[in-house]
Amino acid sequence: MAVPITTEQIAADLLSRLVAIPSVTLGVEQGTGEAAMADAVEGIARSAGASVSRQEVLPGRPNVICTVAADAPGPHLLLEAHMDTVALGPMVDGHQPRIDEAGLLHGRGSCDTKGSLAAMLLALEWAAGVADPPGPLTLLAAVDEETGSAGAKEFGESDHGVDAAIVGEPTSLDIVRVHRGGGHWRVVTHGTAAHSSTPELGDNAIFRMADVVQVIREEFGRRLVGRSHPLAGQSSFSVGRVSGGRSFNMVPDQCELIVERRHIPGEAASDVEQELEEVLDVARARHSDLRVEVANPVVFAEVLDVPEHAPIVQAAQHAATAVLGASNVIGVAYGSDASILANAGIPSVLCGPGDIAYAHTADEFVPIAEVVQAAEIYARSWMGFADAVSDATA
Structure with a gap:
């Protein structure tokens, strides 16, 4: 992978666009739903060369499913990030993204999980141009993670055809295979x-x-x-x-x-x-x-407990090591859509830019450099997933 996935400027522009769209989960104060975000994700993915479909989960709240290399032979990898955010609460100008001198992009959802979503869209765009894809790559932009994970549940119960998933959550780019x-x-x-x-x-x-x-x-x-x-x-x-x-x-x-x-x-x-x-x-x-x-x-949420030797763990760990020079496989205390997908038969890990300590806070932010690195980790995971599957069955 000699060709860069993206640049910090491109990543910052895309993430700023996503953060500027209110997508506060319905049922809470200031709830808007994800409809406008779904429209934006669909438009971005189509422009990137992906085929796009919608999965109506709740009235006016669809999952957006974006796929490249749909007919490629090989295992099918899913990238998943949720579109909804928590309420602004005490956050001031949370839908007016700003970038500080340290390269941190501030705004509601920047860390949880629009930073991951932006990185996945960038990885999807890059994957659409790969001449010999190792298998299909799908991005699921899901609804309702913050209040019930209805989007992940709906996808898990569908005829999805995916073999494993990387779920975007702010892990500081660590690989999470276990959570409560x-x-x-x-x-x-x-x-x-x-x-x-x-x-x-x-x-x-x-x-x-x-x-x-x-x-x-x-x-x-x-x-x-x-x-x-x-x-x-x-x-x-x-x-x-x-x-x-x-x-x-x-x-x-x-x-x-x-x-x-x-x-x-x-x-x-x-x-x-x-x-x-x-x-x-x-x-x-x-x-x-x-x-x-x-x-x-x-x-x-059920627990997430994916074996260390699972192909998705190995592929994500190798990708993170290639990008960062080293990688950590860890567990976390919080829950996520990953356990929903894993319990639906889709082995899943978490990996994404940002620190969970700043999610839901009055000064939520994500380092733009980590968004760029996440995009490369997602792309490399896709490129290496087929080999990891082969190694596991050898």
């Missing part, structure tokens, strides 16, 4: 309403929830000791929100909390949910008249 899964559940306590002047006539649901929180803290604190993974870290829990009561002068008849569990390889999501019920049974045993239930359980 995660789920959150609504836990509700029920009481009896009464006037606050006669609290003895009621049953305070907030006090009941205080009993439950104490048990959750004690039991999960005890149960999760020693549960860790060398790459994914410690299995964890958190109580992120408690709400209850209708008025200051009423004994509340209901209280709700959100409990989150981040599980590691070796822990199934179904087991995690069962364990929560066991913890609540401890609370029920301590307080015989306690009325508590788990309502609307939501598992939002």
Whole structure:
């Protein structure tokens, strides 16, 4: 690969264009959806020589699927990045990208994950000009990663024909083959309403929830000791929100909390949910008249656990080493679309420009130099994937 994939100026121009398009995920403050971003990605990909189709996932929210070398013999590699972002929140001028003197491009989504998306579009454009392609290359620009991964789920359930994937997330160009899964559940306590002047006539649901929180803290604190993974870290829990009561002068008849569990390889999501019920049974045993239930359980990600010897891990690692001089294969604590794809039969790793520490922040940014390097890593991964598959089956 003697021909450069792109330049910093080209990468900066493309990424600036993407960041300037609001694509805040629907269902949150300032939500716009991804329709305008989908239009832009389709236009850019068509201009690059890709064939493009849309996969309607949610009303007005399509995945954009862009393919080059569709008829080439060889394994089919997928590049995936999500188009949606979190809300601006306290970020000022988040859709007005700016580049500072250090070569950092600031703006909402620059790091998570429009930097990856720009790099993938640049790699796709380069791949369209390869005379002897090693196999098909597809870019999936997905919707809804920030709130439910509906885009990745829809693609995983389709007749996609891909053999492996690189998912763009801000990994500082490390290769991630393992990450934790995660789920959150609504836990509700029920009481009896009464006037606050006669609290003895009621049953305070907030006090009941205080009993439950104490048990959750004690039991999960005890149960999760020693549960860790060398790459994914410690299995964890958190109580992120408690709400209850209708008025200051009423004994509340209901209280709700959100409990989150981040599980590691070796822990199934179904087991995690069962364990929560066991913890609540401890609370029920301590307080015989306690009325508590788990309502609307939501598992939002399974674990990612791709073997180190998998062809996609080897191809991505070799590509990163060629570009950076060295590469790290790691695990992370957060979740991503990669676990959705992997559990749909598409072995997947994460790799992308930027640092996850700056995603979702008031000063989100990505180094433009890393966007250029990511484009080359994606292109080299595609070029080397067929050899990695052959080596694995030899």
